[in-house]
Structure formats: C-alpha cells, structure tokens
Amino acid sequence: MMKQLPVFRLHNRFFLTLLLLAVFVWSLFSIKWNADVFHAGGIPTMLQILEGLIHPDLSADVLGKGLSSAWITLAYAVAGMSLAVIYAFIVGILASGTLTSSRLARLSSKVFFRGILGLTRSIHELIWAWLFVAAVGLSPYAAILALAIPYGGILGRIFADMLNDVPDPPIKALKSAGATRIQTLIYGYLPLIWADMISYTMYRFECSIRSSAIMSFVGLGGLGYQIQLSLADLRYNQVWTYIFFLIGLVLFVDIWSNFVRKGLTERRRRRGFSTGWRSTLFTILLIIGSWVYITLGENAHLFELLSDKNIEYAKKFFGGLIGLHEKQPAFLDAGSWAAALKLTLETLEMSIMAIGFATIAAFVTVIPAARNIANGSLTLSKKWYNWPLYGFVRILYIFSRSVPELVWAMMIIFIFKPGLLPGAIALALHNFGILGKLWAEVIEDMDHRPIRNLASAGASKIQILFYGILPTVLPRFLTYILYRWEVIMRTTIVVGFVGAGGLGMDFKLAMSFFQYTQITLLLLCYMILVIIADFASESTRKAVK
C-alpha cells in the first residue's frame, strides 16, 4: 500500500468531514428554495397542528378507541415478532454454519442462508404488507407475516453474527470432550449468546411496535389507522391523542425490556419470583394473549390464507410481477428505466438530506443529553440548568423517535407541498431522536479519565469538547450516522407513499393502477439503492479506521 502523506494522515478525518458535508450540500440543491415549498395554507395548518399538541382530545370515546387500537398494534407486533424469532433462530443457526462439518458445506450453507436473510430484510415491512394484502387480502396475517419476514431477516443475521463471534476455547473444550455438533450448540454456543440474543430481540421489538402501527396504511387496523382517519378529518387534537398512545406503547416496551435485561444480568438468585422469571411469564402470557385475540377476536384463520381463491390471487399477482402476460414489461423498457433511475437519484438525495438534517439537530442537542455531562462528572463543572436541560432534550428524543416516519410524513405533507423536502424532513424528525439517544449513550460510555485530565490541564468547556470529547466519540458517531442512513434508505420508499416524492410515490401509483411490471422495476431500483448505501457506508467506515 502507498504510504499516506503526513498532511493527509493528520487531516483525513477533516477531509472526510468536508466530503460528507459537500455531499449534503449537493443534496440540498435538489430543491428550489423559495416560498413555493409551502402550501398556501401551510403555516396556519402548522399552527393548528401545534395547537392540537397542546390540547389533545381526551374525551372518553377517543381514549377508548385509542386503548383498543393500541392493543391491536401491540398484538400484531407480538405475534409478528414471535414468528420472526422462530424464523431467525432456525435460519440464523443454519446461516452461521456451526452445524456443518466440512469446509465446503459450511461455506455453501453460509452463503445460501445469509442470502435468504439478506433478501427478506432488504424489503421494507410495509412493502411486504402491501404484497401480502394484494395477494391474500385484508387479514391480520398479512400484517403479522409482513412484520415477521423482514424482522426475522434482521434478527437472523445478528444471531448468525453472534454465533460466529463466540470465543473459540470453550467450544474446542466441548468438542474434545466428545460432544456432537448439536450438543456443542446447546451446551456451548447458545448459553454464551443467550443474553445478547434476548436483549437484541427486545430492542428490535421496540421497532416492531412502530412498524405494526403503520401497517394500517395498507388497510389494516391499529393506532396508525386511527391516526390516518383523524388526519383525513383534520382532527389534529385526536391525532395527538393517538400519537400519545403510541409513545406510551413505545415507553412501555422500553421499560419492559429494561426489566428483561435486568433479569438477565441478575447474578444472585433471589428467593421466590425473580425479575427474570416474572418477565418470562409476562412474555409468554402476552404471546398467548395476542394469538388468542387474533384467532378468536379477529376471527382470522391461518388455513383461510390457503383457500383456492387466495392461491388464485397470489398466482396472478406474482405472475404479474415477473410480467407473464405482458408484451412490454416495464423492466425491459429503456424509457421506463430512465424515468425510474431519475427517481432513484431523487430518492438518494432525499435520504442524504434527511440524514443531514437529523445529524445537525442531534449534534446541537446531544451534549446536554448525556448523563455524565448533566451531573458534571465528565467535565468537572456543574450548573443548575444541567438537569432540566437534560430532561428536556431526552423527552424531545423520545417524542421524536416514538412517532414513525410515515406518521411524521402525513403531518408534514399538510405544511409543505409534495416533493423531496417533506419526505426528508419527516425522515429527519424520526431519526433525530434515535441518533441523539445512540450518541448520548456513546458519550456516557466513554473513558472519563483523559477528559478529566484535560480539565485539570486548564482547558475550558469548549476546548474540552473539541480536544477531548469529539475526537473520541466522532468515529462512533459516524458509524451510527451511516447505520441510520442505511435504514433511512430503506424507509424513503415508505414516506413516498403519502406523497413525499421519490421512488415511493411512483410505487404507490403503480400499485393503484396494477402495473405489476412497473412494481418489479421499482423494486429493482430500490435494491440498487440499498447496495449503493451498503457500499458507501462500508467504505466510509474503513476510511475512518
């Protein structure tokens, strides 16, 4: 390898920052910045929406509806995740290659099953939902399967990674003691990764609540459905009530997963019911409750999915996707490709704008949001306003991340004219809270000794920020930016559904006009984007190292 010039080596982070900044500025040029981005009544509508936030509708009727929709959302999420875990567990183990004996078998099993996991997770859950609804009609199973498949893909990949990262010595010891492959799995691998698997599943469960809420946008029930109805009636005060229910649900899962994690780390056995057992029991009850509700309460039967009528529909649908009965499929047409690629570029710009906005907002707020800065232990200075500021920013983060991108987009679209900007803002609003939370945790986990030493060398607060905190946390920050950017890329298609521009908008049109081959073309473009995102973030990450 060529030896880098010292100037470049010293400043490569700086150059990289400049480069990323330039890309962000470039994405801004995709919008004509004038008063035209707003609707004629955009600003008054925004004020009305804000007013609804201060005076949410708390009538018994709305609260009752909110409660029952929240239960539906929770039940779909629980049922979907329970299937996802089973799928992830089986395919994840196969994809890790721990059960195979020969080198060739291991490689082929890894490639094949990792491929399956990759394919299932690269398509957004809402698109799965749309595909299922189109194929089997409006059944709760459409929502459950739509959640189970992509989430199973995500979980399965992480499970496989965890299995591959298991330290070698204990496994070797088991093997030399004569254990079979299944036995090493049960006595070696699984106990070692058990706790990590459960905490990652809980983290993903929180995401699945939000995904479950937006299932209503393809016609399935739940909180999202109510939000959609109230928005259509311009009842903003009701919208906020349902959003508060959603936030409550997310917080509930947050607290529950904290309990589960605590149960996992509790080393000392206590008499009676420990936290771990209680949360296990609660989980089992919740899973049973959800499935009972779906099969009895909603009267949905798995076998109905396989009725002759449904199979006929599904045949027609998937046949249409590969262009069976069409003379000129869109994905073989140069004109359609050119139009779709232009939309692909727009979608790329939208995603960059979105992560740029989110990064700026999170950057401005993250310092007071870290616990060790709020209590003064990191910088050795304590001010009265630290704690109130900490609380305020943290509430802002929870609020921002609890509301799914799609719901943000539906509100934003009342203020801005359809186009890339509202989509980018909606994506940014949701990701700002996630980014802020992840970053604050990075700061909380950092080694405080070098920072304190700077403080005792007489550095001021701002100097400490630039000489101590930022250089230490920036690589981790960047990793999270790129990770969220990949997620945003997957989600751009979804905000497009409500008129926020890009591939998603065209996707919705193609769906409504039953242009199946156009759908295939758009899904192809979308996969190109996902590959670009993977490649770009992988090489940026390498450049920082």
Add this chain to the structure above:
Amino acid sequence: MSSKTMLEAKNITKHYERKIALSSLSFSIKQGELVALIGPSGAGKTSLLNSIAGLIPLQSGELLIDEKPLSSYKKGKLFAKKVGVIRQQFDLIGPLAVIHNVLAGKLADWGVIKALFSLLLPRDKEIAIKALERVGLTDKTFEITSSLSGGEQQRVAMARLMVQKPEMILADEPVASLDPARADDVLAMLIKIVLEEKQTLIASLHSVEYARKYFTRIISLKNGEIFFDLPTEKVTDDLLAELYQLEGASSR
C-alpha cells in the same frame, strides 16, 4: 534550593461513606522536593493526589498550594499553571495526533478560536516539537496517539506537562503498567525534566526500589495515616517491612 513552601496540608480528612481514605494528614512540601508516596494498596495514595489536584472534595482540613488555599484557585487556567497531573496512560485522547495531545498543555493559555484553529494547523508548533525532542519522540509527531506503545504514550504525556509547565507535578503510579526497563526509562526522564525545570514532584509508586533510587523524600501511608515521612537515606529496611506487613501479622 529555594525554601518556598509549595504545598501544605493541614489535618486533611477524606472518607467514602464509612471507609476512611485519609485521616487527618498534615505535612508540607518545599519547592524543588522530589517526594515519593508509598504504601500498600488502598492506603490512600490516590485519594491524596486527587484531593491535591482538586478532583475530589475534602471533608475537613485545608490544603495550601503556593501559600494560597486550594479553594481560592478558581477552576482552570491559574491552577493549571500551579499543578499538573500525570497518570498511567489514561490521560491522552487516543484518536488525536500526538502533537495535539502535547499542545493540549497550552489550552489554559489559548482562547477557543486559537484552540480550534490549531486542530487544523498546529499553533506554537516549535514548543511542541521541542518538548517531543526532549522525550525523544519527534518522529512520532503526527502519529495517531493510540497507535503508540504504552511507554511512548507516557512520554507524550510528559511532553504535554512540559508544555503546560506547572510548578508542581502530581504523578499517580506513572509507571505501573510498564515493564521494568521502560519504567526505569520513563521515570529517569521524568526526574530529569523536573530537575531541569526546577519543578516539585509528588509521585505515588508501588516500587520501593524506584522511590529510593530517584526521590529525595519518602512519605509512606498506611490506612489513611502517615506511617513515616523521612528523607530517603533515613528509610530503613525494617521500616519498609513493617509498612507492607499484612494487618493480621503486624499485631505480633
């Protein structure tokens, strides 16, 4: 040697919940003295150094630094000219280049703008280079600090102290994580710099051997109290044996 009193401790006491870390210590240290703090683990060496550095509050008693009470030094700039700290190797910002870590010793003198600008184009570069020259690391000036070995990082920390130029240096186990050859090297260098700059040094050490080899005075702590405080030549092997004796065995 000048007779200015650099540090004076008057009945300082520190306890964590119920555990006593420092129980009513009094001593004074003159400018230019090289003081080694020794004693068994948990005797209160680190607590003592941290309280002199103003990192942890005392329950009672008073610390005078250069004849002024510790509390009269408003945080930061002025205090940084009086007292500098060096620890094992946790004082450096790993992802920054060596030169920035050295120049961090200048932050007390610099304004914010100058500090930010220096991250792009190092300011006062000659000072940093000179300091790195004295610790023999000029070839590493633009390396990322975390890529250096433990001994090299410790020398970077010394270069920073040279740039900061405090009147008194507190060293908390400065060589604890280094192998004997490196430890000797680093310690010799530290002592040489302190003598050249006419600074005062207080260092906590695990090794009695180093304390006797390099320091003029040894203060030993045991259970938060001063066990002995003697010029190095008056420290006998019997005293040391008693200092490190286990609790149970000492009550013959």
